[in-house]
Amino acid sequence: MVTEPTRxxxxxxxxxxxxxIDPDFNKDIVTLGFVKAVSIDGGHVAFTIELTTPACxxxxxxxxxxxxxxxxxxxxxSVDVTMTSKTTSAQQxxxxxxxxxxxxxxxxKGGVGKSTTAVNLAIAMAQTGARVGLLDADIYGPSxxxxxxxxxxxxxxxxxxxxxxxxxxxxxxxxxxxxxxEEKQAVIWRGPMVASALGQLLTDVAxxxxxxxxxxxxxxxxxxxxxxxxxxxxxxSVMVTTPQDIALLDCRKGIExxxxxxxxxxxxxxxxxxxxxxxxxxxxxxxxEGGAQRLGEEYNTEVLAHIPLDIRIRxxxxxxxxxxxxxxxxxxxxxxxxxxxxxxxxxSIANSRKIEIPIxxxxx
Ligand code: ADP
Numbered sequence: 001m002v003t004e005p006t007r008x009x010x011x012x013x014x015x016x017x018x019x020x021i022d023p024d025f026n027k028d029i030v031t032l033g034f035v036k037a038v039s040i041d042g043g044h045v046a047f048t049i050e051l052t053t054p055a056c057x058x059x060x061x062x063x064x065x066x067x068x069x070x071x072x073x074x075x076x077x078s079v080d081v082t083m084t085s086k087t088t089s090a091q092q093x094x095x096x097x098x099x100x101x102x103x104x105x106x107x108x109k110g111g112v113g114k115s116t117t118a119v120n121l122a123i124a125m126a127q128t129g130a131r132v133g134l135l136d137a138d139i140y141g142p143s144x145x146x147x148x149x150x151x152x153x154x155x156x157x158x159x160x161x162x163x164x165x166x167x168x169x170x171x172x173x174x175x176x177x178x179x180x181x182e183e184k185q186a187v188i189w190r191g192p193m194v195a196s197a198l199g200q201l202l203t204d205v206a207x208x209x210x211x212x213x214x215x216x217x218x219x220x221x222x223x224x225x226x227x228x229x230x231x232x233x234x235x236x237s238v239m240v241t242t243p244q245d246i247a248l249l250d251c252r253k254g255i256e257x258x259x260x261x262x263x264x265x266x267x268x269x270x271x272x273x274x275x276x277x278x279x280x281x282x283x284x285x286x287x288x289e290g291g292a293q294r295l296g297e298e299y300n301t302e303v304l305a306h307i308p309l310d311i312r313i314r315x316x317x318x319x320x321x322x323x324x325x326x327x328x329x330x331x332x333x334x335x336x337x338x339x340x341x342x343x344x345x346x347x348s349i350a351n352s353r354k355i356e357i358p359i360x361x362x363x364x
Contacts, residue, residue, distance in 0.1 A: 067081055106225065118214055198231070239265060266304070270307065
């Protein structure tokens with residue numbers, strides 16, 4: 001009996017896998033070095049695909065394509081794909097050891113839903129398996145402890161190293177001035193005090209190993225915001241805005257501020273973009289539409305999410321059970337989960353360019 005010569009070897013496997021292109025890097029996954037530990041045992045092929053983030057939105061697509069491509073090689077009986085990730089960091093030397101990426105969640109003005117977005121985004125990111133921290137730097141109005149269901153908790157100290165142990169809920173490590181001082185105390189703080197308190201919250205906390213540390217920034221574009229970007233290398237910022245003109249104007253100022261400090265804007269989140277009727281579920285655009293889109297075009301950055309004004313988002317926040325944690329399969333949670341994927345992608349892209357990230361340019 002004549003049998004076909006076996007062509008099943010590592011080269012054949014890599015060749016098959018090199019047909020899979022990563023849409024963000026425009027290169028195939030073999031060239032990118034994502035394929036690891038190829039092993040062939042008879043007709044059984046196993047390998048690992050190591051992505052740049054656990055939150056990769058095309059993870060399952062890669063797995064399917066990899067299985068299909070390798071299964072098509074003559075002689076293959078089974079394919080075992082392990083999906084892993086190693087989060088990239090553009091920081092040569094991070095000011096906070098162990099923290100790969102610091103992402104500022106900012107807004108030009110208060111009340112646009114920055115904290116709500118930061119909390120749900122952080123939890124959604126943690127749900128992908130990423131190691132996530134959330135620093136509430138909104139020192140004048142620290143609302144994160146309440147939103148995270150951690151109001152009134154006091155973080156403990158590692159006495160030997162003089163570091164605070166972050167609180168933790170929903171898989172996210174969290175520290176906030178709201179857990180350290182009386183809320184009333186903070187409002188009388190002056191700029192320099194706030195800046196130094198912020199510095200301590202960043203460096204005197206035992207964050208451990210984190211893929212992403214989200215910083216819920218104080219609203220506005222003053223010295224405190226500037227001092228953060230000078231103290232630590234911020235991978236990028238996510239700007240939260242509502243569709244109203246005034247909020248957009250403030251958002252513009254925020255983007256400009258980050259631009260001056262050479263911090264890239266990863267994208268814009270348009271919050272309260274539509275009103276969802278709690279009775280009939282109908283979506284009505286109560287504010288003018290398309291503002292964030294235009295702003296994104298002007299600054300060459302993307303609108304990463306449109307989050308509707310939805311009573312379930314507010315009610316869950318108030319109860320300290322953010323919708324992403326309380327109801328992860330809901331359509332509201334899906335928006336934040338998609339946002340987490342988009343943010344992770346933008347960070348990976350920014351890191352692949354190492355510090356050479358083009359700063360967004362206004363066309364005007
Ligand atoms: P900021 O941090 O910008 O000051 P918050 O996150 O504290 O804003 O949100 C302000 C208020 O708006 C809160 O009561 C919050 O529950 C509510 N809120 C935020 N985003 C939404 C949303 N998409 N739908 C409904 N309510 C929201």
